[in-house]
Amino acid sequence: MLGRWLFITMGSVWFLASSAVGGELTFTKDVAPILYNHCTSCHRPNEVGPFNLITYADAKRRGRQLVEVTTRRVMPPWKPVKGHGQFLYDRSLSEEQIAIIQKWYEAGMPEGDAKDLPPLPKFTDGWHLGPPGLILKVEKPFRIPAEGDDLYVHFVLPTGLTKDQPFRAVQVLPSNKRVAHHAVPMLDVHKGKAYELARKDGYYIRFDPGFLPRGFLPGYAPGMMTHELPEDQPGVLPQGMDVVLQMHYHPTGKEEWDQPQIGIYFADKPPKRNPSVILLANNEIDIPPGERHYKRTDQFQLPVDYEIRSIFAHMHMIGKQVRVWAELPDKTKRSLLYIDDWDYRWQDTYVYAKPLVLPRGTIIKAEFIWDNSENHPRNPYSPPRRIRWGERSTDEMSGIIIGGMTVKPNDEGWHWLAVLGHYFDIERKANAAKSKWKDN
Ligand code: HEC
Incomplete structure (x- = not known):
């Protein structure tokens, strides 16, 4: 009697468990769609992923690893912690996936x-949105040695534009995606200064660009797609300002x-409002060896009402956490970004x-934490x-760039x-x- 009852109960538990996930899970029906939408942008030939994740054999060979990296949320790489700002193009997987x-x-x-297998997404290895209106190309191939420190190089690219040019999208296209770890295109506020500096070194500037960037264009990070800006809010490439392309290479x-x-896609109409940025940083960084929780902060009070559209955070190898939030005049707090497991x-x-939209008087605060102990998996030094x-990747930096407009x-x-004023304060x-x- 008891045996039969157990049998029925176990049977119905099994039935419930399997029906909850829709019968037997298979590669073609259930797993391939996840890999195609969240992994193959990088795990395919000539991309940054160290192996392909396309076929059944690819996935089977690494089955256990796939479970490990997804449950630990190491892959797909997506750093912001949920609940601290809601972002477009979020790459992360759901609990269900x-x-x-x-x-x-x-x-x-x-x-x-085999008939359940979805088609492989179409990837373009070149220009994502078709041929750009303007292409700026670094004049010579740059050599990245086999070994050694990461390299930060600034290439200076005059645009030749004779009037301010609104754009709807920008794509940075490295010719070698295995070695390009990310790119940040900036605009030189001192027209021609970066260009002069670059001529001293040949055709690029190593480390400190030695100029104040006026603005930033959308950059490149592995696996990133090219996003179009909202129609009423295109970017603007000011005439006469050179583009300074910062490339980060990892041997x-x-x-x-x-x-x-760099491909620039032009827009028809100028923006209703000009974009502007907020910079937060603390360069008083001197971290003793072994220090596990070294903290630096910065804050900026909004002099006028400001609308935030995007956020970028920067630290180097032993960064551990970064947190950015806004304290409004009515004392409410809004979390803007939290990364609890920094990976440069x-x-x-x-x-x-x-x-x-944040009202004038709001204070934007940033907190950076570093771990200079043996515990940090990316500490460049042991001991x-x-x-x-x-400026070297083995030194440290901190920085937040908020994009938006008044x-x-x-x-x-x-x-x-x-x-x-705030920038000079940081420097001072x-x-x-x-x-x-x-x-x-
Ligand atoms: C944005 C690019 C990108 C995406 C998207 C991506 N990966 Fe990766 N993956 C990488 C790179 C690059 C590495 C090499 C290790 C590193 O640099 O962190 C890697 C490494 C791995 C590894 C080896 C990890 C190790 O510890 O050696 C596994 C397994 C993996 N990825 C699985 C996945 C899975 C599964 C997905 C999708 C759910 C995914 N990746 C999505 C870029 C990506």
Whole structure:
């Protein structure tokens, strides 16, 4: 009697469990759609992923690893913690998708019916949105040695534009995606200064660009698609300002060459409001070896009403966490970004799903945490060494760039003045700190 009852109960539990996930999970029906939408943008030939994740054999060979990296949320790389800002183009998997991969693995990785297999998404290896209106190309291929530190190189690209040019999209296209870890195109506010500096070194500037970037164009990070800007809010490439393309290269173990290009897609109409940025940073960085929780902060008070559209965070190898939030005049707090497991290899400009308007008087705060102990998996030194502010990837930096615009067009000047003032403040404090280091 008891046996029969148990049998029935177990039977119905089994039935419930299997019906909840829709029968047997197979590669073709359940797993391939997840890989195609979330993994193959990088895990295909000539992309950054170290192997392909396209066929059943690809997935089966790495079954256990797929479970590991997805449950630990290492892959797909997506750094912002949920609930701290809602972003477009979120690459992360849902709990349900993670469970599907796990259950499929536990069921022995069945392949399933070939006719269930969805078509492989169409990827374009070149220009994502067709031929751009203007292509800026670095004049010569740049050599990345097989071994050594990461390289930060600035290529200066005059645009030749004779009037301000609105654009709807920008794509940075490295010629070698195995070695290009990310790209940040900037605009030189001192027309021609970066160009002069670059001529001294040949055709590029190493490390510190030595100029104040006026603005930023959308950059490149592995697996990133090219996004069109909203029609009423295109970007603007000001005439006479050079584009300075910062490339971050990560040696691959063999000599590599890269000759990146920037494609600009023009827009028909100028923006209703000009874009402007907010910069937050703290360069008073001097981290003793072994220090597990080294903290630096910065804050900026909005002089005028401001609308936030995007956020970009920057630290180097021993970064651990970064948090950005806004404290409104009515004392409410809004979390803008939280990354609890910093990885300098995955830096992206995160675009908010909805613009966020913050009233004048709001204080935007940033907190950066570093871990200079043996515990940090990417600590460049073993045993750990004292690490200070600097441009090399083995030095440290901090930075937040918020993209957006003032709510009233007339406020742009005030906003820009405050941003400049804040920038000089950051520099002044850093210089004071550096002079103290020399005394040590
Ligand atoms: C944006 C590009 C990108 C996407 C999207 C991506 N990967 Fe990766 N993946 C990489 C790179 C690059 C590496 C090499 C390790 C590294 O640099 O972190 C990697 C490494 C891995 C590894 C090896 C991990 C290790 O510890 O050696 C696995 C397994 C993996 N990815 C699975 C996946 C799966 C599964 C997905 C989708 C759910 C995915 N990846 C999506 C870029 C990507």
